[in-house]
Amino acid sequence: MNIQPEGGFGIYVHWPFCAAKCPYCDFNSHVRHAPVDQARFAAAFERELEHYAELVPGRTVQSIFLGGGTPSLMEPATVARVLDKISALWPVDPDVEVSLEANPSSVEAGRFRGYRTAGVNRVSLGVQALDDRELKFLGRLHDVAQAREAIEIARNTFPRLSFDLIYARPGQTVAAWRRELKKAISLAADHLSLYQLTIEQGTPFYRLYMAGKLTLPDNDLAADLYEATQEVCAAHALPAYEVSNHAAPGAECRHNLVYWRYGDYVGVGPGAHGRISVGATKRATATEKHPETWLEHVESRGHGRVEDLPLDQEEQGDEFLLMGLRLVEGVDLARFERLAGRRIDPWRLDQLLEHGMVEELGGQRLRVTPAGFPVLDAVVADLAA
Secondary structure, three states, X not given: OOOOOOOOEEEEEEEOEEOOOOOOOOOOOEEOOOOOOHHHHHHHHHHHHHHHHHHOOXXXXXXXXXXXXXXXXOOHHHHHHHHHHHHHHOOEEEEEEEEXXXXXXXXXXXXXXXXXXXXXXXXXXXXXXXXXXXXXHOOOOOOHHHHHHHHHHHHHHOOEEEEEEEEOOOOOOHHHHHHHHHHHHHOOOOEEEEEEOXXXXXXXXXXXXXXXXXXXXXXXXXXXXXXXXXXXXXXXOOOEXXXXXXXXXXXXXXXXXXXXXXXXXXXXXXXXXXEEEEOOEEEEEEXXXXXXXXXXXXXXXXXXXXXXXXXXXXXXXXXXXXXXOOEOOOEEHHHHHHHXXXXXXXXXXXXXXXXXXXXXXXXXXXXXXXXXXXXXXXXXXXXXX
16 A cells, blocks of 8 residues: 655656856856757657656656756657656646746747646746846856846746746846845736856866955845845735745745645656655665666666665654755644654753744744744754754
8 A cells, every 4th residue: 555655756757958058157067069968868758757666666756857057958759758747657746836947048939838748737937036147157058138038938838837947146236136126026927936157166166266266245145135136025915925025915836835845756857866765765766867878778678776775763753854844834743743753852942042043833843933044054053954
């Protein structure tokens, strides 16, 4: 008998290819100058999905997320094969959320109609900025006009739309960010993902930063930018439901909620990660990152998995706090105790309560306060200790 895991069940599909590599990006994305054999990759996705369906059969799929890379470089027929295979292997919720990430430079109306026909009902656009000079700085291949056109096409094609913006860029002021954010909200997405620019090791931006050629806003200005983000979005009926994500009520990304509520998710494709409950054991999975090597592994042995680690109680408790405390709804304390096999240290909890970093909800839930969110990593580390 298969029991639906707490937190839900979703499937993540990683398309690893991009038209160009952005200078801030450390995701598993690869540029290929020769055409990708999409039929071969589609067959490999199908085979790896079969492998995971044998490990976690019978779960009801509540969300599917096609991420990358740039999934909008996939042919609609490739997307259709993946979605059809998922529905052949698992029961699928009638209200399933099927998201696809897209870059404005690769948006075509005909292709979007093909994705909609295949079953995609939510698109997430990597807009990143609404200023042409800033888009060039971020290494994006689109301009503001293309972004607006892509948003319009998406709004006319899909029931739900989200797009991403990056803030805390070099030289950005609070007033300029407020104007840009209001402009973004006026474009009528029901969900915005708003990320502070971070410098990731191994990226071109990291090398510039270390050479002193790229300067980010200082901590005080970054905090002011974060606070302005919360104020503007809340005033326009897009409150935060997670530290970097804002949505109209009911428009939250259900797939990301599976992650943050510490549900189970299968990860397929090059470099995909997963968390699956097999029997009484929660397992952390990861696949081979290099696309062509992953492809060879799947074709020879049925999957590209290179990691499959059982998580002990301490690890599960830590992950539960790390993910769940990102949410405005917070975490269920009783579930933490079941996962971790212990209670949160009362002294540490009292200290954080006293300093206004966290708050208890009816003694059953714990959440981070608005004052605690800018130092979320430190709060989580304190509670997990």
